[in-house]
Amino acid sequence: MIHQSPAQIEEFERERVPDRATRGLKSFLGMFAGEHVAGTELLIGPLFVVHGVSAFDLLVGLLVGNLLAVFTWTYVTAPIAVKHRFTLYFQLEKIGGRSLVKIYNLANGVLWCCVAAAMIYVSATAIAVPLHCKMPALNDWMPPGPGLSTTVFLTGLLFTFVAARGYEALAHFANIASPWMVVIFAVFGFSALPELGIHSIADFWSVANQSIWPGHPAIGRVQFTFWHVMFFSWFGNMAWHWGMGDLSIFRYAKKYTYGFASGAGMFFGHYMAWICAGLLYAVQVSRNGADTAITPGALASGVAGWAGIILVLVAGWTTANPILYRAGLAFQSLHSKWPRFHVTIAAGVLASVVAIFPGLCSKFLEIAALYGLALCPMGAIIFVDHYFMRKAKMLDFYAERAGLNAWWPPVAAWLLALVACVALNFGFGIQIFFLGLPGWIMAGIFYYIMSRYAQDRNIITSIKL
Template identity: 45%
Template sequence: MQLKKLFAEQVESVNEYEREPVPKSEVKGFKSFVGMVSGEHIAGTEFVIGPLFVLHGAAAMDVFWGLLIGNLLATLSWVLFCAPAAVKTRTTIFYQLERISGKGIVTLYNSVNGLLFCVTASAMIGVSASAVGIMLDIKGPGLNDLYPTSPLWVGIIFAIGAVITVVATFGFDKVSKFANIFAPWMPIIFFSAGVAMLPQLGVTSISDFFTVAEEKIWTGVPIDGQTKYTFWHIMIFAWLCNSAMHLGLSDMSIYRYAKKASYGIASAFGMFIGHFMAWLASGILCAVALQMGESNPSPGQIAFMGAGYAGLLCVVIAGWTTANPTIYRSGLAVQGLFPKLKRWKITLIVGCVTTVLACSPAFVSKLDQFLGVYALCAAPIGSIVLADIFIFPKIGLISNYAEKKKSWLNYSVLLSWGLSILGSYLFYKGFDLDFYFFAAIPGWLLGFITYIITAKLIQSKADDKDVELENLSVNELN
């Protein structure tokens, strides 16, 4: 009972400024963001995504160039769009959108976002569980499995989910410190594991690497039942797998604490260590597993094969450091739906939902598809908010329209969001694409353009109506 009281007192004292700008006294230094993004993007899911390029038959040079260019574009998206918007407003995307769109739209957006964050975090928990399962000699699901393998594995999921949820309830500061503790050594494990396995593929010198890479790792030939990934698949995926965070501005929740907008460059640590080096390393490990006859390896098996128990521990911690900020964001999203409830209580509920979802391995095996759908839904909202913050003041339109007009629903936001999602889907279907991410950028641009046009029309009509009412009032007085 005493422990429960102490926990409640601690979390009650945390102020996350959910419905107000972060004060200058609470901004963080650059180091906080390096640790946060490194911990989040050097994740247990790298042991899922890296092998996908191998299984989908990507060619070696397509992988290298695709990851290089795609991760550069992702970094620039944080630097040029997300961080400037966050520092200018000092608010979360959820509160800023409410000011722009009204309670009606933000209720729908927060519901979708909260659920999507839960699903993303559940995949991280599942990856961590696969490593713990190997430590305890409990067989977990492979990369292609859709259902739990045993009650014991489900028990592991609940134990990991409990740890992650408790950390997330303490807010940004504790999540950031947790990441800073573990972020420095995780890249070493990924790199060492990949290098250690190269001799088993026939690499005895640096000059052998590219030959072996083309012949035994990224061969250009997909395994049975998988579509083929090209340079464009790799580049677009590397750029847009986190598009909800950067172009969609969900990471305003993180960068609103940044002292300067230039701190968005911290994302490069996550992109080029986690989404470049770690994806290459896990791809190498997957190729070794396939060569050894393991057709459906789990993330834990891949890590254990390359780095033993250190690799398993890396998977566990990497899952935690990614799920922590994800559940934190989800709690902020859902808190927008229930502003009278404490954020920490909502975060606990969100953590429980996430843990239940993590019991289904489908969220790990279909992670690339899920992230693609997520990008189509979330990215257009980012372009709408960017236009409202930076473009509207320059062209004479009213920013934060719903807040200033005390409107429950801003129809220009609703029309723009709906049209952009529909346009993205039609683009995806019309060109017979096999990758949802290909439609994310057209949807983002469509949201940006249609919002400016519809806002111009609606605000002009509203102004005309206000003038008519004002003239009518003057005539009545006369």
């Protein structure tokens, strides 16, 4: 995506993926199932409980939201990916020039550091269980003491060092761990049931409404409804589907219908894992009503013992590793002479420092929504460029065709859409969970209008001739 070394050219970073390199459906199913069973699922499931969602709203909201996410991958992302077979970065460069890719990478790198910080925190809570570190309360922003802070920071440094060395070895480990992680998440659910007083399917619904998802938010938390759950589960990965991040993945698909493979991640990962993580949290609260802290290591160890602790450590590590690596690459793109090893170390140290503060993880739903919101306008720009430019007698891939290093309409549309979203949030009180789609639509409209105004008629005529 960023270098132009021979090794990366073999990865088709700056060319169309040839037909001989396309892959079958099975590899997409495996990739999505593995990638969407991550350490942060252990934060999201309990946070739904904290936000006072009811059982019906959660189970149906997740079903609808995850289905919409699968449809978005299939009908929005995959068709463009299969048509051009370019990475997101190469396509952005063609539309907005290299400067656009640099700005995008800077934003992406910062957001990846925040997500990696959450993964580091999740894994560190597993290490903290046998060390008996003092854990933070639900709404604590500051670390509870030196024990957990030191554990988190050292965990982050370890992850960083491994990521800086390159992620191939750990990626192989992640492939090995992936089927086991899916099974252990299911095990969490089954093992939690007897402690919650569920011994038959008939027991489930009444206990779910009374004890697991009783529908009362914690103090200071927004009450979640069906719409919150639906939009969160739809937009939780917004940067990848509406935002077109997975163009880089689906460019290898033989057909756009391979987008349905994302269902493996949405339903094994998000649907099952978020429900099971919620059950773990309900067990903790049923044992001690005052213990409302979200510490994945303790939650998992409570019902699955050492296997649970190992899962939390592995799930956090295997997902933090590629994210730190990508964050390093993203920052390195700002200055190609910076060594990737050192840049990754710097990104990892930044993530490790951020991870020390537990408030980040207790607000992870908002962070995840912000991540999608910040990056999704780029997807709208690609969408409009693909479907509307030629129909409106304008040029697609304008920066490339006009020989420009920087083309301002995509950047302006992106920033203007984000400013409009901030205005909707502060001026009209629209919560961040609902801003993704308006932001995406506005970015597309702004880009279209600005392109209409800014594209040079002479260039359009000369190229079309």
